[in-house]
Amino acid sequence: MVLDIHATPSMRANPGTTTPGKVYYVQGGVARNIAECMSKLGAKPYMISALGFDMAGDLLLKQWKSAGLTTEGILKHKDIETPVVCNIFDVNGEVAAGVASVEALEKYLTPDWILHFQSILLSAPVLMVDANLSHPSLIAACRMAADMECPVWFEPVSVTKSRRISSIAEYVTFASPNEDELIAMANALSGSDVFHPLKENHKKNISVISLFQMLKPAIWVLLEKGIRVVLVTLGSNGVFLCKKGGPSHFKMPTEKTNRCGFDGQLYRTIMEKCPPSRYSGFSELDRSSLLFAVHFPTLPASVVRLTGAGDCLVGGTLTSICVGLDIMQSVSVGIAVAKAAVEVEANVPSTFSLSAIADDVKSVYSGAKVLFHQSML
Template sequence: MESSVPALPSVLLKDGELKDVEAKPVIIGGMVLDIHATPSVPANPRTTTPGKVHYILGGVARNVAECMSKLGAKPYMISVVGLDMAGIQRRQDIETAVVCNIFDVKGELGAAVASVEAIEKFLTPEWIRQFNCNIRAAPVMMVDANLMAAESGIPVWFEPVSVVKSKRVVSVVKHITFASPNEDELIAMANALSCGEVFSPIQKDNKKNKCSTESLFQMLRPAIWVLLEEGIKVVVVTLGSDGVLLCSNGAPGFMKGSSKGSNPHGSGNQLYRLVNSSCPPNRFFSASKFEGGSNLFAAHFPALPASVVRLTGAGDCLVGGALACICAGLNVMQSLAVGIAAAKAAVEVDTNVPTEYSLAKITGMKFICSLQQLV
């Protein structure tokens, strides 16, 4: 027997007409041509080095959307590309954004040059307003920091992209539900919101000395609290090989609910069932602890061991995996655990997003065994 198809949500247009729109997560941001240059021997300055150069589909928003698609979500992507070699949906006066990444022999990013002016010039609020019906019907929206978030009334995930662009949080902070900075982006966001250089980046020698998770959290906590006090509900701090910090202002009960309008079906329903079978929704909440007076909740998710090939797509796949699960009706902690598993798969391939994801393999990983509650 075929299951009944739920009615599409209706959106009221300016002229009073109701329009039925499928509720899809909306991803707004960059579609980029990535040029990955990897030397086969340690590179020397001021001369060429033998190695490999690959052209790869990239862009934070595009990577997130691809990851979500391969995990069963059906994201609606809003972006812009040019009438050139890399262009897909084209305009003659646009040059497709390009980022050239230069890696070392271990796959670590050594340097990068980004030419992404087209995204900021042409992906304007006026252009995005054409898709208001899709945005208003969406269960969740992700915006990368190449853009400004708009008033939408739906949960917004803000991906900072870079230290420089992360400072744009100031103008959009009141719209943000989730933010996913790395350590340096977190410091830049907190300083921008504090209107001064209040916080200093974590010293590189501290990272090399591999300070404990608790110590690292204590160093980052004041900056995290600035973001939470400004109204961001959930701050996900990515720590590379040290995993992820999940922080919220108040009881983690906020994390239990699914996103507005989520109605999983097909692969989304399969993802929901598989995750719930290996990671029940109430697994995390019995051990919740809070700091006196601040209501700060913080938990550490360790990274999964991986055979690293390249690291560029890890953070994007973490966000994509988490968003796919949120749209499937899973809570934020379950979703982040799957995001970490998706990130592991990403670093083990030479593209930004793996060619395919096995839902059974992703959800079968023991990715939540060593969750640590921080005090």
């Protein structure tokens, strides 16, 4: 849980002086954003975090309570400096510079604190961990989930912190890196810097198929190391969904699902708009050498702020998995939710419209295309 300070100039900024603009305090933090998004979609996420008794902590805790979510998992202590991130944006809404003060997450979110909540995982459909956690805490959380037979979603957070996947890959069911995080994770898991980030000017001038071909070796490293589903987020280029074998996609066991999203309407609406039998003609053999990859397009949007899009994509996807939709349907929901996020100033919209999301989900789902379904040998 992080307090984000967003500074947006009203004109091009010059170094060495102040620039007119707007400064906003925004509730942030990757895991917190994802959890808030899920709550706005009707889920009840259980948050494990740490806050101080300071202005930032008070703001974050007040918002969390107002959403009707439990604070039992949030450690509160006078010695904690609540994590704060200050982002300065350019006139196009992209982050131009930022400073993060998040040391408290590693210091106070210890394995001992996390293990307090082992019983919660008995009924949890999925455990989402973000890479702000230290190596020991990530390992403790993932082993706890494995003991409870609970799938794990790993959110990389940043290029630097994404390398923490090296200690937990065997436990991870889902991972959601962007292109640069994917490269960093593949290098960390392969033990050498064999993969290189794509240059920005190169990415703008290549097709989606060419982009996939360039990223495919790095994606395969993650799958070979045990991650079952890799979602590569591509910004305006959409999402790659990749897994081994055929298109039989991960779906939550019925006893773990909770059809609470939008008072139960999310599951029924998406099942009606996007039936799950679209890829029934493919072989369902889960062959270890076979790579299956699908590209999901993005949707046109009136962009205000890009910072919450990735977190809301994960939040929408996770909520959908938790209500019992399959991964193809769930990613489509995630992209529709991300579209709503970029059209507001906050990291997470104050409300979502189920009818608007459902129409957007249908567009994304129908526009998804299989890119690759071949052996990697």
